[in-house]
Amino acid sequence: MTNDTVKELEIFDRHISKKGLKHSQKRDYIITVFLSTTRHVSVDDLFQIVRKKHPEIGATTVYRTLKLIVSSGLAEEVDFDDGVKRFERKMGREYHAHFICTDCGYHFEVFDKNIKRLSHKLSEASGFHPKKHRLEIFGLCKKCGPSSPKP
Ligand SMILES: [Zn+2]
Ligand SMILES: [Zn+2]
Missing domain, CATH: 1.10.10.10 (Winged helix-like DNA-binding domain superfamily/Winged helix DNA-binding domain)
Incomplete structure (x- = not known):
């Protein structure tokens, strides 16, 4: 433990x-x-x-x-x-973005301090107090992407 x-x-x-x-x-x-x-x-x-x-x-x-x-x-x-x-x-896991493939459901996480920094900066600029951050990006993964050959 x-x-x-x-x-x-x-x-x-x-x-x-x-x-x-x-x-x-x-x-x-x-x-x-x-x-x-x-x-x-x-x-x-x-x-x-x-x-x-x-x-x-x-x-x-x-x-x-x-x-x-x-x-x-x-x-x-x-x-x-x-x-x-x-x-x-939640514990020990920093704020991160989720990338989700709308075709096959594959998803992965990206941890990047810049995401958090930018969210804070934008919130501050508008006097907004964020309680919860969420960033989900939908699209096609490498396997399902337009450039991959379809069988
Ligand atoms: Zn996919
Ligand atoms: Zn996650």
Whole structure:
């Protein structure tokens, strides 16, 4: 377990007790799985991993736990415009852009300090206080791009 994970579990625990919810082993297991995933997972992705070891945990529990993880501030919803809600871990991950292929769904992340700098500069210039940044760029990946030969 990394230092971040320990911190994240503490934050989650505090959030749970603040909400007046009881400690549950199922929830603990779900958040541990979520924190071990890299990148973007949908409720179904997470459910498929969880059920392998704990078939008694239902999709609804997974969904509710994910919502708790989001409201605790540990995860954020990302939308790739394909009707699937995905979630990503926030801690230790700087603001980044998502590039999404509209043809095959392939996506990747780009971490570049300039993106953040520019967003801050533009916000400041208009006296705007950003609460959440999101940058999603839709297009065609290398494989699907116009220059690639189609079979
Ligand atoms: Zn593609
Ligand atoms: Zn991301």
